[in-house]
Amino acid sequence: MLTINSLESGYGKIKALFGIDLEIKQGEIVALIGANGAGKTTFLKTVSGLIQATGGTMSFEGQSLNRLAPEKIVNLGISHVPEGRMVFTQRTVETNLQIGAFGRKDKKAIRQDMEKYYEMFPILAERRNQKAGTLSGGEQQMLAIARGLMKRPKLLFLDEPSMGLSPVLVSQIFKTIRELNKTGLSILLVEQNVKKALKITQRAYVIELGRIVHQGNSCDLLDSEQIRKSYLGEV
């Protein structure tokens, strides 16, 4: 579904990715883990078109993503829920969801999707007419995910959805992610919460300083001594 080969990118003269190879197959849930500053966000931003790739190739369902504008890429079916949630704080919850469906013409189905996510996240339904900026961090994360889903994507990028949330909320968000994958949605999950991420994903890539240093089945990585030492703080 998504095939990335030798991807390079960065910020002006500063290079941040040094040849990333990564693949996601239809229906998979894959984790991309790594320390702060490893290049996870840069990777997602490059694939979704926010940053220009300086080398390598990216393709989604056979279509090249290189040099496409972000709005074109999301319309192909990749929804990117950015790090730090980035909801439109001055707009209402409802408007945030509507804007997530930007470009869709099926008004009735949009309404139905909205109700579906209000059901999935009842707190959003309660606050639908409130400005998104008044929501708590966890609520904003739910809104950001629901907003990303309003496009009816085939592949969902989640950039650290558990960041800054209480343990209870983290579990809830992870449960939601798992359920979304069960409906057939392919997911790339970026996380620093390595243990939890490995538990709910099928495969995982480990990124260090802009390079993939490990990859494999998530359960194998969970058992790997090296991963336990470097990322799970176990000795």
Added chain:
Amino acid sequence: MFFDVLLIGIMVGAIYTLVTIGYSMVYSILKLMNFAHGDVYIFGTFICYTLLEKYQLNPVLAILVSAVLGGILASFVEIVAYRRLRAGQHRMISMITALGAAYVIQNSNELKWGNQVMAFPSILSAKTFQVFGLTIPMTQIIILAIAVGLIILFTLFLKYHPYGKAILCVSEDIPTASLMGIPINKTITMVYFIGGMLGVAGGILYSTSYNAVSLAMGFRGTIIAFTAAVIGGIGSLGGALVGGMLLGICENFIGVYVSSSYRDPITFLLLIVILLVKPTGIMGAAEQTKV
């Protein structure tokens, strides 16, 4: 007397609001001082003047044509002079190209229409009517109604139209807006287009109410838009309305009750006082720094 001055003040205020909207929206999205704004609106007003005076075109048609031409000129300036500078470079650079664009348009206007004050054809009835013993001029009422109507129309557009909402989201956060599938370039061009159109509408209404049009009104238009936007709180529709109204009403009262030569100094003194008390403008929230 008091009522007349107030009515005209409100009318001028509504016109100033129209002129301010485009300027303020551009600022809120791009943090760019669009110096060419006033020259675009006076270009459209001149076009309207020519269509009415030389070609005796139907006024409604003349206004529509010149508003659209003004909108096209505004988006043309955006595409040619600003777009390429948007990514990355220092904001000062596009400020300079904005100033350049303003001069090019201003001088072209001057070559075509000169720098004299010309009589703007009267397109509205000069009748008056009586309410509660007050004599109310038709012209002012119609102009006010048109200006308010346009402001309401634009408000509804922002609130309910998908592209209206897109404009608001783009002004809040461009990268995230693009992740939603909003075409950023197209949306920004649209902001310039609408801003140009509303500006021209304001210019025509102003010229109609004072029966005059001149090159100098263009530069003054930029200053008015800037001042009203800053007083009210830059970047918001409410801010444009409050700023435009305040400016229009104050100007008229000072012009009539003090002296018209003190109109500008006192008005701008007011601007300084307001900004010293509330630097973000009357309706302005503290600028959020985006992480």
